[in-house]
Amino acid sequence: MLKAYKFRIYPTKSQRTKMERTLDLCRWTYNQTLAYRKDAWEKEGKSVSKYETHNLLPTWKEEKPELNDVFSQTLQNAQERVDLALKAFFRRVKAGENPGYPRFRGRGWYDSFTYPQKGFKLNAGKLYLSKIGNIKIKLHRSIEGKIKRLTVRRAATGKWFACFSVEIEDQLKPPWKDGSLVGVDVGLESFATLSNGETIANPRFFREEETELARVQRKLSKAPKGTPERKKALRMVERVHERIANKRYDFAHKVSRYLVNRFGLIAFEDLSIQNMLKNHCLAKSISDVAWNMLVTLTSYKAVSAGSMVVLVDPRNTSKMCSRCGILVEKTLSDRVHSCPQCGLSLDRDWNAAINILRLGLQSVGIKTVEACPF
Incomplete structure (x- = not known):
């Protein structure tokens, strides 16, 4: 069975720049792959597999050399996300639903990249990422099992997290609590x-934060677009939403336990x-x-x-x-x-x-x- 572990990571300023650059290049790869498959279907009626799009990466790297700054399997994962999005779209169409076609990702709308098999390593409180370096990680609990993949995610507030997918042995199910x-x-x-x-x-976590949220949203609406003041106000709004989500998630965990x-x-x-x-x-x-x-x-x-x-x-x-x-x-x-x-x-x-x-x-x-x- 698979289990997920999520840890906060603390990249340096230069590492943050590399990670944000990685996100942008993965976003470019995602959009380019979606455009290629969309054009192939509309112009030729041809369905392109994800493996065929993988073969396009060497050519794209020649045309856009900065793609070499991203681990190769990470770029392939961006193409796999396109494949999954299209499969989900056609599955819902066949089921009689009316889904929206997968969208191109604008700037700021791509917030994670994945190392599907390798390219990362944990060692003495540091997380090594290929093409980025050793990053400080807060391992607040031990990881049990074999790590299969790693997804690095940027939260709306600018915090970074490492999410490990771990394979563990199937555990014997405890006896059913009869009578309860x-x-x-x-x-x-x-x-x-x-x-x-x-x-x-x-x-009522949202209700208790509603006044504070309204206050920071007023500041955001008054700040001129494209200014540092607006960027700061937006971060304040995101922090309030993050605080509400964290409280709600913690409460649900405690009740379920x-x-x-x-x-x-x-x-x-x-x-x-x-x-x-x-x-x-x-x-x-x-x-x-x-x-x-x-x-x-x-x-x-x-x-x-x-x-x-x-x-x-x-x-x-x-x-x-x-x-x-x-x-x-x-x-x-x-x-x-x-x-x-x-x-x-x-x-x-x-x-x-x-x-x-x-x-x-x-x-x-x-x-x-x-x-x-x-």
């Missing part, structure tokens, strides 16, 4: 409500977030909570924790009474589930979480379970 079951209803009032009645508060350490089966709703974002009244709040991130992190951690994550159909989980099963219509403002048939009255999110657990158990073949503990 939970349904999780994610929401806006509370970040998550569990079927046992527990709630996890919604931290709590769930997989405690429960053997964790049931979530299989939500279509993109459709939910079409509600403009709630779009900002839905984007802030990042439900998909929680499900993704919980799913991969469950593999090595002896837990199981199941996704269930979200239809009627909020309407259905968890005791008698009838549907009780509600508006978004109705926060309490009150069943006119059996008299059950409890928080609507708690009621939904119990229904989610029941559906999750049914999906794995467990049907003889009491729907509601009351």
Whole structure:
């Protein structure tokens, strides 16, 4: 199995210049490759493979000698990204979707380069990159397994990171935590409500930074284009966004770790977030909570924790009474589930979480379970 490690690196000023130059040359290679394949199809109806584009690199290096300053496999990886983008485009077309054709990358819109197999080495707190040199790296944890590839990424704030893809041996899956079951209803009032009645508060990271973000964005809008003041203001905006993203990511990691350490089966709703974002009244709040991130992190951690994550159909989980099963219509403002048939009255999110657990158990073949503990 593959595992990813991400570390902060601290290049010198000259190394930063080389790395930014590498990004620009990879961007040029990407655009040139996309243009070549696009022209070949439009003019000749010919489909060009990535291996054919690899054979163009020696000619391009003669016409543009600065390409020799970039490790050869790194340039090939830029061409591979074009190949993957086109394959994804045609796959979505065949599926009946209406995707946009892969775009050319403008300046500043190419922020990573990859060493697919070699050209890099870790040694005594330094990361050696071919054509760039030895860079200081903060190894805050040890790397286990065999390193297969390295991607160097520049964040919007100007920070640089090294992302290693590591191959490790398949580990024996721990025994399933029998008996510890939970349904999780994610929401806006509370970040998550569990079927046992527990709630996890919604931290609202974007909302708490909104005033500061508005302040720095006003500075950005007032700064004249092309000036050092605008560049400085843009960096301030990027730092606020980075701070929000880091808080959200850290919170999702902690909640997912709590769930997989405690429960053997964790049931979530299989939500279509993109459709939910079409509600403009709630779009900002839905984007802030990042439900998909929680499900993704919980799913991969469950593999090595002896837990199981199941996704269930979200239809009627909020309407259905968890005791008698009838549907009780509600508006978004109705926060309490009150069943006119059996008299059950409890928080609507708690009621939904119990229904989610029941559906999750049914999906794995467990049907003889009491729907509601009351």
